[in-house]
Amino acid sequence: MRKMDVDVAVIGGGPAGLAAALAARRGGAAKVLIIERNHELGGILQQCIHHGFGLHRFKAELTGPEYAQRFINEVRETDIDVLLETMVLEVSNQRTIYAVNSREGMLEISAKAIVLAMGCRERTRGALRIPGRRPAGIFSAGTAQRYINIDGYIPGKKAVILGSGDIGLIMARRLTLEGAKVEAVVEILPYAAGLARNVVQCLEDFGIPLILQSTVIEVHGDERLEAVTIAQVDEQWKPIPGTERTIECDTLLLSVGLIPENELSNGAGVQLDPITNGPKVDDTMMTSIPGIFACGNVLHVHDLVDNVSKEAERAGSFAAQYALQQLPAAARRVKVTAGENIRYVVPHEVSLDIPVEFFMRVQKPQEDVVLDVGGLRSVKEQFVKPSEMLNITLTPEVLSQLSGDTLTVRIVSPKEAGRQ
Amino acid sequence: MIKHITCTVCPLSCEITLEIGENNEIISLTGNRCNRGKVYATKEHTAPERTLTTTVRVRGGVHPLLPVRTDQPIPKGKLKEAMLATAQLEVEAPVKMGTVIVENFLDLGVNLVASRDLERG
Known part of the structure; x- marks a missing residue:
């Protein structure tokens, strides 16, 4: 059986995996590997030939293949290893990956950090x-x-x-x-x-x-x-x-509907959120198992690939820090909870030491409301609905004003928000 | 006459209301949250355009089809004609993203371009 040692192994070569791998490499991880079961990179974007991708990230309306191609080209310019037509069978909680392909048979890959980026499947x-x-x-x-x-x-x-x-x-x-x-x-x-x-x-x-x-x-x-x-x-x-x-x-x-593809996460013993069907993660995108990170649709189903890339870059760069043993342990841990008209929030836990972009979905449509994060920051939203994900970023300066050990995200009326 | 147009420039999807005069001119335009919305709604009223994304046949590629797009939007009314035209096309792999498949497509002043690299298979 072929054995490999890598710093960061990324499972899945779709938009999340590509962005995570690039960020891990930029973050200083020397050996980064993408494992992809298809014969090419790009994931589901390759079949999404319509346009409308990349409005936020590239300020252009790209087609799915065009969005993917930009990342694939970037990966090709690096020394990131790519294993195509390779199926991951198992991930252990000690960060060993067992995979198989028809060229080499079984592979055993020991990774200092793993990024789960397997995406989702259809109901x-x-x-x-x-x-x-x-x-x-x-x-x-x-x-x-x-x-x-x-x-x-x-x-x-x-x-x-x-x-x-x-x-x-x-x-x-x-x-x-x-x-x-x-x-x-x-x-x-x-x-x-x-x-x-x-x-x-x-x-x-x-x-x-x-x-x-x-x-x-x-x-x-x-x-x-x-x-x-x-x-x-x-x-x-x-x-x-x-x-x-x-x-x-x-x-x-x-x-x-789409369901995050978490057989591998489950096998590794990663704790899942019953609402998102994806792993529970902290503000570094790390799951309940040290050194295993998650991003993209395997974590929670997104509507914009731009957000997937951003989230994946975060996971990739923290995975690199973890692999290089440069990820500091958090002094404080605060649970993030879903309050009024919030179905879920990612991440599930924050340290208050680093900037955090919160992603969330509402339970029901509402007009003229305020999105409030723990009374620390609020933004007006003209219209919220479950199919459109919300996001808001909080800086450590703002986060550190939190008293107590939970941070509740809520949708409130403008009046209530004023009373904070 | 009052006309409602959902702005599609960004995911905010503003509901824009246009008051249209007897000569089809725009008397007022409200509900947009930015100037792009105004530009979009005006265009949507006077000459609606769409970007066409579809596929063309490819010989010798890793897939039998190559995704293509118009590099600029085309008149909405031309979509069907454009689809019939792309159905006649066949290209040879390999192809690079951005390669012009048809220049001045249907004399509309836009190009039909490849939207990915497609290697030989």
């Missing part, structure tokens, strides 16, 4: 419990995206899309441009889950109906999907009898 029909037979023609939206944009197959001619998240909206446009008919996008929530720009450019531009507060309750067809039955739902998301209607289609795309 499936099984997770939704849509009853009915199992005809061909039901795909997760990302699978259909891969077929169309990378492999060159159109999954069907007449489609219904369940879920108005960004991938669902993007696929509605993509299918339409490629000559298929998208009958409807069906969303269980009372509002579109994806970005407004995608509702405009992917649905309104092509006259595709968005059917809110409704879901697919049955699929029809034996060999191939022939139709789906949709129905309106009540507040508990239960179908309302009498509102059923059947839409003929040969394709159903499911765009119903």
